Amino acid sequence: MSTAGTDFALAGGAVAAVPVAVHAEQSVASKRIVTAFGFWVFLLSDVVMFSAFFATYVVLVDATAGGPSGKDVFNLSAVALETACLLLSSFTCGMAGLGARARNNFMYYGNMIATFLLGAAFVLLEIRDFAGMVAQGAGPSRSAFLSAYFALVGCHGLHVSLGLLFLLTMIAQVYAKGYRADIRRRLLCFNLFWHTLDIIWVGIFTVVYLLGVAR
Numbered sequence: 001m002s003t004a005g006t007d008f009a010l011a012g013g014a015v016a017a018v019p020v021a022v023h024a025e026q027s028v029a030s031k032r033i034v035t036a037f038g039f040w041v042f043l044l045s046d047v048v049m050f051s052a053f054f055a056t057y058v059v060l061v062d063a064t065a066g067g068p069s070g071k072d073v074f075n076l077s078a079v080a081l082e083t084a085c086l087l088l089s090s091f092t093c094g095m096a097g098l099g100a101r102a103r104n105n106f107m108y109y110g111n112m113i114a115t116f117l118l119g120a121a122f123v124l125l126e127i128r129d130f131a132g133m134v135a136q137g138a139g140p141s142r143s144a145f146l147s148a149y150f151a152l153v154g155c156h157g158l159h160v161s162l163g164l165l166f167l168l169t170m171i172a173q174v175y176a177k178g179y180r181a182d183i184r185r186r187l188l189c190f191n192l193f194w195h196t197l198d199i200i201w202v203g204i205f206t207v208v209y210l211l212g213v214a215r
Contacts, residue, residue: 039189041151043196046159050200053152054207060125063144070149070212073138074094075129079209082125086160089118090198097191103179106145112171119164126157156204159197165201 048062061070090115130150133139140150170190173183 035189037183039192043192047200050152050155050203053148053155054203057148057152057208058136059143060148065143065145067143067146068136068138069145071214072210073133073136074209074212075132076209076213078125078129079205082129083205084120085118085122085125086198086201089115089122090195092118093182093191093194097187100174100179100184100187108174109171112167116164116167119160119167119194123157123161125162126153127176130154153204153208156197156200163194163197 041072071202092111096108096111096115099105099109101113138146140147167190170183171187177183
């Protein structure tokens with residue numbers, strides 16, 4: 001009887017303790033799920049927005065109003081260099097994620113810095129292209145085609161610039177707090193954001209630049 005009572009007491013204690021542990025675990029899991037879901041919704045909303053910009057550009061690509069078309073103002077050599085910088089930054093970004101997972105400071109910080117430099121080079125090259133077009137009289141107010149072009153490509157460049165700020169924030173957070181689970185989740189969100197921008201740029205490079213010069 002005493003043994004049974006002890007078992008019952010232990011069982012009762014376990015019953016009392018389990019809900020607290022389960023609740024804490026479920027709370028952490030729920031936070032991870034909400035964070036992941038919210039960020040995927042953000043990425044999908046960005047994809048929808050860029051889809052609208054793409055559709056607008058395709059509709060207005062011939063609306064030059066007697067002004068220059070894509071083959072007159074696009075510099076494929078410069079755009080190819082921009083593309084190389086951004087695609088290479090996608091590789092270094094992925095390597096930084098692996099470095100964080102392995103808790104390797106050299107691999108993480110080295111690749112994050114490389115990603116920042118490549119992303120900054122992309123933005124600077126794009127700004128130089130925009131300035132050159134405006135200097136030639138091919139600014140966004142010249143025609144509907146150029147308005148759609150600057151809206152699409154400029155919006156992507158703005159996203160890359162914000163991504164660079166996101167990147168610096170992640171470097172600072174890892175430096176201050178280490179490779180905690182919540183920091184690694186944020187780093188994963190950054191990786192998803194950066195790779196999404198690369199995918200969108202591949203679409204821009206193909207639809208805007210390659211097809212624009214071919215026309």
